[in-house]
Amino acid sequence: MTLEKPLVLDVDGTFLRTDMLLENLWAGLGVAPVQTIAACLRHFRTPARLKAELAAIAPLRTDLLPVNAEVAELALQSRLAGREVVLASASDRSLVARLAADYGLSERYFASDGVTNLKGAAKAGALVDAYGEGGFDYAGNAPVDMPIWERAENALVVGHVPSARALSASGHNVVELPGGWAARSLLKAMRPHQWVKNVLLLLPLLASHRFDLATLLPILWGIAAFSLAASTIYVANDLLDLEADRLHPTKCRRPFASGAVPIGVGMAAMTGIGAAALLIAALLSPAFLLVTLLYMALSLA
Numbered sequence: 001m002t003l004e005k006p007l008v009l010d011v012d013g014t015f016l017r018t019d020m021l022l023e024n025l026w027a028g029l030g031v032a033p034v035q036t037i038a039a040c041l042r043h044f045r046t047p048a049r050l051k052a053e054l055a056a057i058a059p060l061r062t063d064l065l066p067v068n069a070e071v072a073e074l075a076l077q078s079r080l081a082g083r084e085v086v087l088a089s090a091s092d093r094s095l096v097a098r099l100a101a102d103y104g105l106s107e108r109y110f111a112s113d114g115v116t117n118l119k120g121a122a123k124a125g126a127l128v129d130a131y132g133e134g135g136f137d138y139a140g141n142a143p144v145d146m147p148i149w150e151r152a153e154n155a156l157v158v159g160h161v162p163s164a165r166a167l168s169a170s171g172h173n174v175v176e177l178p179g180g181w182a183a184r185s186l187l188k189a190m191r192p193h194q195w196v197k198n199v200l201l202l203l204p205l206l207a208s209h210r211f212d213l214a215t216l217l218p219i220l221w222g223i224a225a226f227s228l229a230a231s232t233i234y235v236a237n238d239l240l241d242l243e244a245d246r247l248h249p250t251k252c253r254r255p256f257a258s259g260a261v262p263i264g265v266g267m268a269a270m271t272g273i274g275a276a277a278l279l280i281a282a283l284l285s286p287a288f289l290l291v292t293l294l295y296m297a298l299s300l301a
Helices: 020-031 033-043 048-057 067-080 093-100 121-131 143-149 162-169 182-190 192-208 213-240 242-246 263-284 284-301
Strands: 006-007 087-091 109-112 138-141 154-158 171-176
Touching: 006 067, 020 033, 020 048, 020 087, 020 213, 020 263, 033 048, 048 087, 048 093, 048 109, 067 171, 087 093, 087 121, 093 109, 109 121, 109 263, 121 143, 121 171, 138 143, 143 162, 154 162, 162 171, 171 284, 182 213, 182 263, 192 213, 213 242, 213 284, 263 284
Parallel strands: 006 087, 006 138, 087 109, 138 154, 154 171
Antiparallel strands: none
16 A cells, blocks of 8 residues: 555444444434434435434544554554545544544544535545545445445455455455454343343242143243343443443443444344344233333333
8 A cells, every 4th residue: 555645544334343323323312312313303314414413412422432443553553654544434524523633633534514425426526536536545344335445546445345355356456454243242232141030930830830831831932022122121221321331441341332243233133132022022912012011111211
């Protein structure tokens, strides 16, 4: 990679091990849930405006956001060598500006501005306008970065991006950097060790000395429903407490706070296991479904 050309870094999932839009969403749900939901409903078709509004509702401590160690080290070494390191992100410009200042990166940055959602072809166009065709190196982590890699001198691919293989095949210079997440970290976020508490549902069975399958099976399904419901709440609470956890000496190592698991993955997992818990409860009985819903509501309150 040539030192004369700037090193341009994507932010979400590349320089950071998180997504600032989703960080803003959960921060907003924690401090102003009605305002946050209203903003999402108003601007779901205009992402740049949504990002700007969420950034205003719940300003983030960008200095606390988890960084990709390898990318941060590359940025540091590039700066020490006298190279300009620039952030280019689809996140709102207010956040990107603060993040660049936090890490001593170039005062020049590229970001969404409330009107233009700077990603994909739009970002590629902005960078080419600024630096010329092939006038920069670019680090990204997703298929949406393909138009930018194609117009960069060198493509730095963070994590596993299958579509990026076409870059090498077409003669582009490609450098791979570590990224991604592990399933075991997601399992840790679900707190499976806490499921043992739900074995208490077996106590009435033990007291009655009835151990037939017809009696045992519904109870086992009930344990499964309560365990999944509990994991749903653990994930939701962790997402609501991201900033507080990062300020805590031990909670900062939790999967979402540390960036070990992306927020989007946590949201998908929470939705899936929550739906499974409610489906099992509904199949057992309307009364058990009501109890499960009440348990989840009280746990989130």
